[in-house]
Amino acid sequence: MQLTLAVHPITDIQFGTRLSLDGSALTVDGEELHRLVLEDAAIDNVAFDIVRPGESCRAGPIFDVVEPRAKADGGSDFPGIIGAPTTAGMGTTHVLAGAAVSVLAEMSPDPSRSATGRVLEMSGSATAGSAYSKLCHLLVVPQTKPGLPRSTVLKAYRVASVKVAVHLARAALAQAPASTQTFEPIGAEDKSREGLSRVVYIGQIFSRQRKPAVDEPIIYGTNTDGMLPVILHPDEWLDGALVPSLNSWFGGTETYFYQNHPVVLDLYRRHQAREINFVGTVATVAGNDNVDRVRQCHAAANLAKWNLRADGAVMTKYGGGLPHADLSETARLLEHMGIKTAVMVSDVARDRRVESALLFNVPEVNAIVYNGGNGTEYEIPKAARVIAAKPELAALLAGPMTIDANNIIGVTNQQGASRMRSLVY
Amino acid sequence: MKIVYYVNQFFGGIGAEEHAGAPLEFRDGALGPAKLFEQLMGNDATVTMTIVCGDNHAVEHQDQVTAAVLDKVRASGADLVAAGPCFDAGRYGMAAGAICSAIQRELGIPAITAMHVENPGVDLFREELHIVDSGISIAKMRDIVATMAKLGKKLVARQPVGLPAEEGYISRGLLRDQLGDKTAATRMIDMLIAKMDGEKFDSEMLPNAFAPVPMPARIKDMSKAKLMVITDGGLVPKGNPDKIEGTAATRWGAYNIAGSDDLRSEDYEVSHGGYDTRFVQDDPDRLVPLDALRELEKSGVIGKLHEEFLSTCGRSNPLSNTRRLGREMVEKIKRDGVDAVILTST
Numbered sequence: 168m169q170l171t172l173a174v175h176p177i178t179d180i181q182f183g184t185r186l187s188l189d190g191s192a193l194t195v196d197g198e199e200l201h202r203l204v205l206e207d208a209a210i211d212n213v214a215f216d217i218v219r220p221g222e223s224c225r226a227g228p229i230f231d232v233v234e235p236r237a238k239a240d241g242g243s244d245f246p247g248i249i250g251a252p253t254t255a256g257m258g259t260t261h262v263l264a265g266a267a268v269s270v271l272a273e274m275s276p277d278p279s280r281s282a283t284g285r286v287l288e289m290s291g292s293a294t295a296g297s298a299y300s301k302l303c304h305l306l307v308v309p310q311t312k313p314g315l316p317r318s319t320v321l322k323a324y325r326v327a328s329v330k331v332a333v334h335l336a337r338a339a340l341a342q343a344p345a346s347t348q349t350f351e352p353i354g355a356e357d358k359s360r361e362g363l364s365r366v367v368y369i370g371q372i373f374s375r376q377r378k379p380a381v382d383e384p385i386i387y388g389t390n391t392d393g394m395l396p397v398i399l400h401p402d403e404w405l406d407g408a409l410v411p412s413l414n415s416w417f418g419g420t421e422t423y424f425y426q427n428h429p430v431v432l433d434l435y436r437r438h439q440a441r442e443i444n445f446v447g448t449v450a451t452v453a454g455n456d457n458v459d460r461v462r463q464c465h466a467a468a469n470l471a472k473w474n475l476r477a478d479g480a481v482m483t484k485y486g487g488g489l490p491h492a493d494l495s496e497t498a499r500l501l502e503h504m505g506i507k508t509a510v511m512v513s514d515v516a517r518d519r520r521v522e523s524a525l526l527f528n529v530p531e532v533n534a535i536v537y538n539g540g541n542g543t544e545y546e547i548p549k550a551a552r553v554i555a556a557k558p559e560l561a562a563l564l565a566g567p568m569t570i571d572a573n574n575i576i577g578v579t580n581q582q583g584a585s586r587m588r589s590l591v592y
Numbered sequence: 593m594k595i596v597y598y599v600n601q602f603f604g605g606i607g608a609e610e611h612a613g614a615p616l617e618f619r620d621g622a623l624g625p626a627k628l629f630e631q632l633m634g635n636d637a638t639v640t641m642t643i644v645c646g647d648n649h650a651v652e653h654q655d656q657v658t659a660a661v662l663d664k665v666r667a668s669g670a671d672l673v674a675a676g677p678c679f680d681a682g683r684y685g686m687a688a689g690a691i692c693s694a695i696q697r698e699l700g701i702p703a704i705t706a707m708h709v710e711n712p713g714v715d716l717f718r719e720e721l722h723i724v725d726s727g728i729s730i731a732k733m734r735d736i737v738a739t740m741a742k743l744g745k746k747l748v749a750r751q752p753v754g755l756p757a758e759e760g761y762i763s764r765g766l767l768r769d770q771l772g773d774k775t776a777a778t779r780m781i782d783m784l785i786a787k788m789d790g791e792k793f794d795s796e797m798l799p800n801a802f803a804p805v806p807m808p809a810r811i812k813d814m815s816k817a818k819l820m821v822i823t824d825g826g827l828v829p830k831g832n833p834d835k836i837e838g839t840a841a842t843r844w845g846a847y848n849i850a851g852s853d854d855l856r857s858e859d860y861e862v863s864h865g866g867y868d869t870r871f872v873q874d875d876p877d878r879l880v881p882l883d884a885l886r887e888l889e890k891s892g893v894i895g896k897l898h899e900e901f902l903s904t905c906g907r908s909n910p911l912s913n914t915r916r917l918g919r920e921m922v923e924k925i926k927r928d929g930v931d932a933v934i935l936t937s938t
Binding site: 232375442481519520525530535537592 | 755756764766767771772775778779780781783788789798799800840843867911912913919
């Protein structure tokens, strides 16, 4: 199993009459994209827009951000969603680096959490903490049929997001990439790595706080119902096996950072540097109740211990508060198995007090990375251009306004991309 | 820069413990540690007044002392107030903390003090004040006062204050955000590698130690006890009359269940966005088990179920808020003569 990423850096996207890649300039055919998205009967109409870094421009709420990638040689793109559910992470994948497909949602999100939803900001101080502000985005602005159930609408966004992203990257299939990237093999018994610590990544990909829709794609197109933790090759994370839940658009998980998974890529870097022996990953799900939690946590810990024979594990959570319990319980079990752990949690201290910062109190879980965000607000100016799927949201987003860091997409990412931390003072 | 300084009877030169009852005095100029502070603050700094008070007097008459100090400091035009170092002298720490805190809060004048981390004044005032970590050794006086002076200058200039380890103050137990160079992923892997290698690593957050809650006396006869149900699962009557927020609720409600044996789904809704609420929507008794408790009541296992249940939403709720909600609920529980409470969570 080995993935080759054929990387084509993109510096601009333009509308034109034919999909083409000319050096680092991508031209897209709006009419062709229109036809592609309208294949879905749930979508009545769709508009597209292009936003570039540094523009006085704001778009939102963002359903998801996807990097345009396409498999070479008939490989399966987003297996289980648009391609056959075969194995991700093999063969060559062409990557339009620096580009993104971002899908807007029509609804006004849960007002108890956020009036704006997650906003893509392309200039000004709020962009400092988000990698997304540095990308050229093709925005997909769908108009779904009135009266559809929410899950049908969200599923239509999901399918549109990956279809458009794959479509764009197919422009690169016939072209030589600027560079290629492969990763040192993992998993195979390698005598030269004896003595290096065996490290695994355990990542939550869903939380059963909410019941997924029957047809909700999360892992290889399935909705994770009844799923036990599973071993994944790291390349599967990078190559389309995973997308966030349809309802995760507040939680700081985006397809872009599965494709560019900060934890997987950093472990690979240290694997390559022979600092560690990266031996694999476990994808797991946070439980809905204590019975489910115990089952999931034990199974995940056992895979790390007995199948991957780990010495150390790094762990991320998904979603909101409850998954902290699964994260800490899995880490506790691992520590008792002799596996050292470090975990990453999200900021829950709305009152900015240390006493509110952790949702667990487990002495063994003593290596904690703390993503911040609850203490940061940005004053964002009036934007010259606002793109939203609904006029009332466009008016709201125009600014100037004060916006929380949590509502600028990318700043409080939970997949390891965030550079915003909370410091104790 | 004008400075007002507070010291106790010992550092004010009146005397030791036998003079702890000494009354509040306002003296012109610098006295005791205030002289050193003045010198270390630089040429443009003058301690215009030193306040001296016996520790017992300050603690026993805290309100009067604070009011008198506020009047004097307000009139003084001070740019900064400093107090201590108090080391491990508990009453001195509490008095210095109370005075600094009142001045900062009421007059908007920055204040700086110093104490040993175990001084009870630290627990009371750490969140509001910059308290330099003095340790317990008076021999370190010069270093401590130098740290106070350095930090005091920053406070007067409204410059950003660094972290406790950089600036020498005791952690205030607060959080602030910072955008760093390293991603969370890199920091986490750095931490794991250091931990596996047996090297020192700094967790970005440490677990809290909470004071244990003492176990109440057992109820000797449940068949005579009055029971109440409280839930943080957000069950509210249809329409959510008290507007209990579905995240970080600031309110709670009391809802009448007298004469009812069963909570009907058409009468209730759930204001909580953090769990799978379908089972509760279908049958609210699964969160507030009225049906089961009525059976226990009828069969005499419990004396009486209280005529109201209490409800709030626990989702993403900081402790400073939930403590208040809890205290308010406890007042009601006591008022209503409830003997035992069943807490249901989600």
